[in-house]
Amino acid sequence: MGSTALSTNLHSNKQSNITTQRMPKRRKILEKKKAVDELIKAASAVKDHLASFPSFRQFDTNGLSVYLESGRGDKLTSSLKRRLQNLLKDNMERHYGPEWAAEEKVKRWEMVTPEARHILLYEASHNEEKVILDRDDSLVGFVHYRFTLEEGLPVLYVYEIQLESRVQGKGLGKFIMELLELIACKNCMSSIVLTVQKANVVAMNFYTSKLRYAISSISPSRVDPLIGAQKNYEILCKAFDNEAKAILEA
The missing domain is CATH 1.20.5 (Single alpha-helices involved in coiled-coils or other helix-helix interfaces)
Incomplete structure (x- = not known):
């Protein structure tokens, strides 16, 4: 050879x-x-993620009584869509400033897609020891979340948590985030991921200080500080396993 x-x-x-x-x-x-x-x-x-956590169907603290129900983006009624959109605008327009007009169109579309999952929050009034739930007037907040892929990992991504101002500061937000973390773990998600506007200082402190969420490695400020400085938001996360910690929090 x-x-x-x-x-x-x-x-x-x-x-x-x-x-x-x-x-x-x-x-x-x-x-x-x-x-x-x-x-x-x-x-x-899963049609109703609350079914696995019956104790989280009701929030009764600090004089506030709220009932939680599951919803889906493409199953919302027209009147409910309007209420969610109005609450979203009331809470977020000031944080986005001149960018709100374009951002609102995107958010309105996102919340009604088949992939969108919702937790609807209704305040209950009591009359002669009987709970009355008037859906036209009692909606005080909503959560929009999805199960999706981030850096090759399965995550629960929180798109929106919107509460009327009069029910804020009573522990309801923390209650909701505890529920979302339970839902994420129950469904074998590696992490919870969410986006917060930098101008929303109260929300940023709530997540990072009270709930110990970290600015993610995929957030613009971590990917490239120069580009991040030009962005008006941060991506936060809480990882539940070592792989997610290494990828999303490193």
Whole structure:
């Protein structure tokens, strides 16, 4: 056998060995992706995430009585859509400033898509020891969340938590976030991720100081400080496993 042929065979064998080594790694990556996709699909298919946490269907603290119900973006009634949109505008327009007009259109579309999951918050009034739930007047807040993919990990992404000003500061926000963390863990999500406007100092302090959320490694300010300085928001997260901590909090 000539040297050229020998060299060719050695090169061929080397390439074959490399390909063989790569196959298990590629297979592992594909299997992991499939497993993550199935987790997200299964979580999104659950009709009522509150069913697993009956004690969180009602909030009765500091003189406030609120009932929680599950909803889906494409199942909201027209009147309910308007109430959610009005509350969103009342709370967020001042934080976005001149960017609000464009941002509002995006948010209105996001909250009514089939992927959108909602927790609807209704205040209950009491009359002669009988609870009366008037849906036209009693909505005091809502949560919009989704199960999605972030950096290859399954996460519960909180799009909105909006509460009427008169029910804020009574522990309801913390109660909701505890519920969302339970829902995330129940459905094998690796982390909770959310976006906060920098101008919303109260919300930023609430998440980072009270609830110990971290500015994520995927937030603009962490990816590139120069670009981040030009952005009006931060991405926060709370990871539930070591892989998510390494990727989203590192």
